[in-house]
Amino acid sequence: MKKIIYYFSGTGNSLYTARKLAKAIGGAELVNVRTDPHTAPAQAADVIGFVCPVYEWDIPGSMKNFIEKLSVNPNAYIFMVATYIAILGKSFETVAQLLEAKGARLSYGRAIRCVASQCIAYPPFPPEKLMLPYMERQISKVGTEIGRKQQRNYPRMAALTRKRFDKVMVPYLAIEHEYDKGFYTDDQCKGCGICAKVCPTYNITMEEKRPVWHHRCHGCNACVAYCPTRAIQFKSPKVYKELGTLITKMLRLPKKRKRYHHPDITARDLIENSRTVDPEE
Template structure:
């Protein structure tokens, strides 16, 4: 039986979830959506999973693009899990819509509450001490339910979020390409290239031992969180200053602020594109 789980992760929460689920269901292949969809087709798969964070009340654009190009077996058991902090928005609906264009449907959808990863907007919260055991518990529950091939209707966008989506998220999504203009390195940068290798959109190239951000960024913070010398800094890009919203006005990265990543997901895990995980049963 072929089981395959596709994931996107910036600070490791979603990768941890994907790994836990893969271990639980046994013998699943884990595929980072940095891969070319033609090389990692799910046409022959019996179990297909999608795991990613919620960004701007939806799934990351790179994840959407990947699913659009992916071939799937419409008769497979298909599940999706997102990691998030408070607002799911249309994440599940987006994936269901993309799958329905291929004649496939989600059999199971469940969200996992995690530590906030957006260290450029605010410090990580709630406290890791409370959240990490809770995250593990939720991931185990999801893994168990998927092992049982449970059918679970996916959560829908609330009417309030639906009504406010375009007004609240529209302006951010419009200037998303400007976001990485805020990144720069200070003299702690050793040119090791970790930032470039952990980036889930392959947005960072290296030039004369310094990272260059190429404007295909979702603000996932992988580069910031996994930089071994904390050399990556951020100044608010002009386009964000002009938005004048509470969040855009407060984008900053004080030196003392914790640059959160999931403690069990190391830089080498984030660099990996494909992995086979055996059962823990």
């Protein structure tokens, strides 16, 4: 039986989740959606999974583009698991619609709360020591359900979010690709190029041993969080300034922004584009 899970991940929460779920369903092929969808089709798969973060009340644009071009088996058991912190928006509806256009159906959808890792906007929260064990429990539950091929209606966009989507999200989506405009390196940069290698949109090239960002950014924070010398600095995009201040004040977060990534996902893990996960691994 062929099982395949497609994932997008910037700071490792979704990749960690995808790996755990692959084990829970008895092993699966894992494919990063930054690869060409024609090289990893799901036409012959019996179980197909999509795992990604919620970005701006939806799924990341490159995940959308990937699914649009992907061939799937319409009779497969298809699941989607989103990682997020507070607002799912239309993430599941987007995937369900993309599948519907291919004659396929989302059999199962569930979201997992993780550390919100958007350090270019606000300090990561809630604390890792609370969230990581909680995340583990949620993954275990989901793993059992999809291992049994359980059916579960996916979460829909809340009425209030639907009403506000266009108004609230327009300023973010309009400049999302250029979140990287405020990124720069300080003199700690050793020119190692890890930032370019972990970027899920291949948005960074190395020029004269320094990263150059090309404005195909999703603001995933991978380059910032995985820089081994913490040399990548950033000015928060204007749209995030108010939101960042509000969240920091409301939740009484420390002003210092830790550069969070999931502790079990290394830069090497993110660089890898595909792997077969064995249940015994």
